[in-house]
Amino acid sequence: MQKLILPAFAAATLALASCGGGAPKEEKKDSIAIGSENKTATAPQANVLTTEETAAGWKLLFNGSNLDGWRIYQNKPSNTWGVVDGTLHCTGSTTDKSDMRGDLLSNDEYENFELETDWKLAPQGNSGILYLVTEEFKAPYMSGPEYQLIDDENFPEKLEDWQKSGANYAMNPPSKLAAKPIGEWNHTRIVVNKGHVEHWLNGEKVVDTQMWTPEWEKAKKTGKWKDYKGYGSAKKGHICVQDHGSEIWFRNMKIKSL
Template sequence: MKKVFLTISTLFIIVGITAFNKPDDAENASQVSSPTAAPWKILFDGQSTKGWHSYGQTTTGAAWKVEDGAIHLDAAAKAAGVAGGDLVTDQEYKDFDLMLEWKISANGNSGIIFYVHDDKAKYPDTYNTGLEMQVLDNDGHPDGKIPKHRAGDLYDLISSNTEPVKAVGEWNKAEIVSRKGKLELFLNGTKVVTTTLWDANWKKLVAGSKFASMPDFSIYKSGKIALQDHGNEVWYRNIKIKEL
């Protein structure tokens, strides 16, 4: 009897400890991904430009090269006449969370452009329709002296509220979240821009910008992602997107 009593007592202790350590339903919910949550989609496999093409083309310009797990715009090749062009996703996105890393050369300029309407016959450049998160050497490029043109800014529309950009040659982490008209830009984990698209205030912002003369700028609520060829050395890697 004594042996049985000890065994039962031990069992109650084990059950009690397990129940104490078990998280409640709310805690469980935060630790387990929802079965309906959209998965991250890898936009760059680190080995090829599959899933991308140069704007207005069906293939990728040879000035875009894949090296050491990154997409690199070879400025020397571009200067020698090798085709480049803004690199554009094959697929369009509406509400999304886009994450990537970028590295810029000294005096360099580029950008992450989104909601691009891929029609070069109608729109000569991706920025005729798409919005841009600026990629820049703030200290070396002339645009660094222009408000709303610095790294992390919503180009020519909204300046970053802080500038957590890293030095030239270092990798920066960028994130663009657009959902139901709410747009947020993050740089190196810090939220730098927040705005609402397509409302009356947005229209005022556009009217006061260089895009005022482009009637179809930012009108599309679904579009492609573009990496800008500004003729300067730039690198992108770890590109992924989640549809929201």
């Protein structure tokens, strides 16, 4: 199959990589087959909105073919994000901690919205979906709250409750563990509406919280974010998917403004 090379920007080339982490080993690392999700005859097509969704105001964040609408945070060079078999894919490595790793940022900003996506992780993986991200700091997590994505069962370090899948990272632990076994697809829904935040995982609401209240301010000032004054302060910002050195796949990523 022919490799799809993405156009460079800000001196960066977003390279293509393999689909693994629970996928069959025979898939070639350098190949791309857009839309070849091995669907059954009745399975819905990935990365396509229904007529009803379009009428309701949904828009695709990822089109399944290329990285249109995305760029690396602060336009830094990166070679870890690409498109593989209709999925948005980040390469994984236990040794590559170079400056060529980078978080992927939506071009557009969102204030009040509902976001949905499917995702799956490689074993021992760690990633996240951040929102209300601004680019005034060194890293996205310094401004944007994070919906945590992690291998709850096999991560090589001890996890606090606020680090587990579905958590509002370092602020609100998930009310239950709802992630599917590693290698299977999960479905995430994030709702942000005038500071009211909901995290859903596989149909379960796992976080329900309100930003910018006295309780929220106390949790920020006494926890991990006490030295990050910009954390959670923006009322509008970018969507960001995290490159944490782990292999991860996304599909069916869509968003609707509220």
